[in-house]
Amino acid sequence: xxxxxxPRPSELQQTVSRLHGELARSPxxxxxxxxxxxxxxxxxxxxxxxxxxxxxxxxxxxxEHRLESLAVTFEADHPSLAGSLRQLTELLVSAxx
Numbered sequence: 551x552x553x554x555x556x557p558r559p560s561e562l563q564q565t566v567s568r569l570h571g572e573l574a575r576s577p578x579x580x581x582x583x584x585x586x587x588x589x590x591x592x593x594x595x596x597x598x599x600x601x602x603x604x605x606x607x608x609x610x611x612x613x614e615h616r617l618e619s620l621a622v623t624f625e626a627d628h629p630s631l632a633g634s635l636r637q638l639t640e641l642l643v644s645a646x647x
Contacts, residue, residue: 569587569631573588614643
């Protein structure tokens, strides 16, 4: 059985960029959820931009749990956004973030 290949940073960045775009095209997202998602995406972008592994390792715990919580929030009204959040969560976990 082979070990899955971790995602490339460019793949993670593309997913984050796609989420920014989806968020911009979703005017019905409530302001509090929109702000939570923006903050998480900014945090992820900082991690992706970290030059040292130690900086990435200092990521706040349970980032994936916070993303999943937002995905659940968006599930009914914004299923595409929820799916993208889950995809990002999987990529981050695969990358060890």
